[in-house]
Amino acid sequence: MLMQAPEIIQLPKILDDRGNLSFIEECNHIPFKIERTYWIYDVPGGECRGGHAYSDLQEFIVALSGSFDVVLHDGEKELRFHLNRSYYGLYIPKMMWRELENFSTNSLALILADQKYSEDAYIRDFDEFVQKANDQ
Numbered sequence: 659m660l661m662q663a664p665e666i667i668q669l670p671k672i673l674d675d676r677g678n679l680s681f682i683e684e685c686n687h688i689p690f691k692i693e694r695t696y697w698i699y700d701v702p703g704g705e706c707r708g709g710h711a712y713s714d715l716q717e718f719i720v721a722l723s724g725s726f727d728v729v730l731h732d733g734e735k736e737l738r739f740h741l742n743r744s745y746y747g748l749y750i751p752k753m754m755w756r757e758l759e760n761f762s763t764n765s766l767a768l769i770l771a772d773q774k775y776s777e778d779a780y781i782r783d784f785d786e787f788v789q790k791a792n793d794q
Contacts, residue, residue: 661689662751664730664737667718671745680745682770688718688749690772697722697768701761708757711781713790716772719758720747724765731755731784733791741767753794755787 669687672679684692698707708728719728725742732754739748742762750756758767773779781787 661749664739664751664754665749666739667747667749669720669745669747678745682718682720682747684770688747688770690716690718692770692772693774694771695768696771697766698758699766701726701765703761703763705761706757706759707761707767709782711755711787711791712752712773712779713781714752714773715779716752717750717756718747718770719750720744720768720770722766722768724762725760726758726762726765726767727760729757729759731787733788753787753791755781755784 667687669680669682682688684690701707719741721741722744725740728739728741728748728750730737730739730750741748761767781790
């Protein structure tokens with residue numbers, strides 16, 4: 659599964675009167691092997707998260723609870739995605755600037771990444787990101 663553009667992916671949903679269940683399988687529902695998992699929670703009202711890009715890292719974001727917006731930029735245009743269902747996730751390819759905003763109360767963002775944490779992987783300056791994106 660080769661993906662090069664951001665995309666909302668519907669995850670399996672097993673309905674049950676006792677409560678529903680969804681799941682994610684690496685290299686099946688998402689196009690990469692999971693090397694890192696982290697989550698964002700208790701975001702104060704009006705705050706944003708993200709504000710960076712990665713040269714060579716892919717992510718998949720799911721709103722496990724509540725809702726928030728993911729704003730992506732590819733160096734030329736901006737894309738906005740509203741996540742509010744735990745059975746949908748957003749695939750983000752490498753070289754996409756990302757910001758998460760408009761968090762609802764008690765929201766929980768789950769992020770799966772294809773690489774372990776490294777501060778060197780981050781591009782934290784938007785102008786630098788745009789220059790790198792346009793050089794590709």
